Amino acid sequence: MDALNDNGSVLSVRNLSTVFETGNAATCAVRDVSFDLRPDERLGIVGESGSGKSAMALSILGLIEPPGRVSGGEILLGGRDISKLSDRQMGAVRGKEIALVLQDPSTALDPVKTIGRQIIEVLAAHEPDLKRKAARKRAVELLEDVDISHAERRLDDYPHQYSGGMRQRVAIAMAIALNPKVLIADEPTTALDVTTQAQILSLMDRLVEDHNTAVIFITHNLGVVSEFCDSVAVMYTGRFVETSGVEHIFSAPTHPYSEALLNCVPNPEKLAQGPLPAITGFPPDLSQLPSGCSFAPRCPVGKDLAQCYEKAPVTHRISCPDGEVGVECHFAEARARGAST
Numbered sequence: 001m002d003a004l005n006d007n008g009s010v011l012s013v014r015n016l017s018t019v020f021e022t023g024n025a026a027t028c029a030v031r032d033v034s035f036d037l038r039p040d041e042r043l044g045i046v047g048e049s050g051s052g053k054s055a056m057a058l059s060i061l062g063l064i065e066p067p068g069r070v071s072g073g074e075i076l077l078g079g080r081d082i083s084k085l086s087d088r089q090m091g092a093v094r095g096k097e098i099a100l101v102l103q104d105p106s107t108a109l110d111p112v113k114t115i116g117r118q119i120i121e122v123l124a125a126h127e128p129d130l131k132r133k134a135a136r137k138r139a140v141e142l143l144e145d146v147d148i149s150h151a152e153r154r155l156d157d158y159p160h161q162y163s164g165g166m167r168q169r170v171a172i173a174m175a176i177a178l179n180p181k182v183l184i185a186d187e188p189t190t191a192l193d194v195t196t197q198a199q200i201l202s203l204m205d206r207l208v209e210d211h212n213t214a215v216i217f218i219t220h221n222l223g224v225v226s227e228f229c230d231s232v233a234v235m236y237t238g239r240f241v242e243t244s245g246v247e248h249i250f251s252a253p254t255h256p257y258s259e260a261l262l263n264c265v266p267n268p269e270k271l272a273q274g275p276l277p278a279i280t281g282f283p284p285d286l287s288q289l290p291s292g293c294s295f296a297p298r299c300p301v302g303k304d305l306a307q308c309y310e311k312a313p314v315t316h317r318i319s320c321p322d323g324e325v326g327v328e329c330h331f332a333e334a335r336a337r338g339a340s341t
Contacts (some may be wrong), residue, residue, distance in 0.1 A: 003078040009036040010181045010214045011060075011098075016073035016083075018052075018059045018238075025287040029055035029068070031238035037182065042208070042215045044229035044246070046222060046261065050283055052238035053218045057184045060216075061100055062090040078181070096126045099175040103187035108161040108174065115143075115170055116155035122177050142173040146203060165196035172204065179211050186218045201228055222265050226250055234258045237283055237294040244325040254318065254327045254335050256299045293330070301331055327339035 005012045018030035037043055045053050057072050059175060062082065075083040082093055094100070102108055112116060119139040121249045123130055130138075136155070143151035146169040159167055168188060175183055185204065189197040189256055205228065208215055225232055225246060232249050234242040242255040253259040260279045281298040284290060292309040293302060302308030307330055316332035318325045329335065 004039065004078055005076045006023065010039045011037040012076040013060065014074040016056065016059060016072045016075065018055050018064060018068060019071045020068040022067055027287045028289065029238055029286060030059055032149035034238065035233060035243065037214050037216065039214055041214060041231060042217060042229045044225035044232040045216060045218045045235055046220060046225055047222065047234060047266065048283065051235045054186055057186050057216065057218055061094060061098065061184065095122060095180065096178045097180055098182040099180040101171050101175045101183065101185045103190050105171040106159065106242060108171045109167060111159050113118055114156050114158055119174055119177060122174050122218055126178055142177055145207065146173045165192055165199065168192065168200055169203065172207065176207055176211055176213065180213060182214050182216065184216045199339045204228070215254060222261060234261065237286060237289060239328065241295070241328045242326065245322045247322050248320055248325055254325060254332055255329050256296050256301050
């Protein structure tokens, strides 16, 4: 059995912070984020563009480039703090223990190399003793696993000979080639049409079950989260403002931002009533964050309350029928009880 952290998680992130320093300004893209990921868990990370979702993922993978840097925290994988590893040491971890699927598969595929060569290179990087014939056989099996027809023949094709959905399947095949403990999927279905999106979600569902892989699924699409994930973290200005099981978020969101995101999700009833509601205002400049709650200027609950502007809220742990909910809001407990604020 793969080594786990002391608390039984496959991945534990503790007080992770990431900054980008340009001139005299420091942009805090990830701020003191903590969470645990169980071996069989599918954690959805949701929030508007710029909320820090991708920066958090790249921080975990050790892929933050200057002028960015991980400024604090621990990233525990299999009992090791991988945030302390060198680039060379992380090269042995990426792909084998923790892998990434990006929104645009073209960024993961080299246009001048055949699909087969690229898959074999992934295998060879971590299994240098693997014979070429065995590596090619494994590459064919991986294409078959992701439902590429005529895999033996298509192995010698180039990325441009594959459709967008097929290229995403190849990217997933490369990510799961070495059976990683954790798969980070960063908007893997956003660039696809609805039908292909559904096929990719079904494929990922089957693959993570077969390989017992834990998943961090980054998206702005709450509908996808409801289909694929079993827990969710709502991210705003680099912080998790609410964490809970998926059922709770969709039935009784506690943080005003979570509720606002859900109100923007289209459904036939809302569309019949007119234009969809939008969250008023814009997120604050991450290099000039307010001292209080960063959502206060956009919040229907706290926008007129001095408390929300003067003091940053702490995270409240609230017991709910489907488990514990973490909410970073001054009025979390009152809202959880359904009280008027």
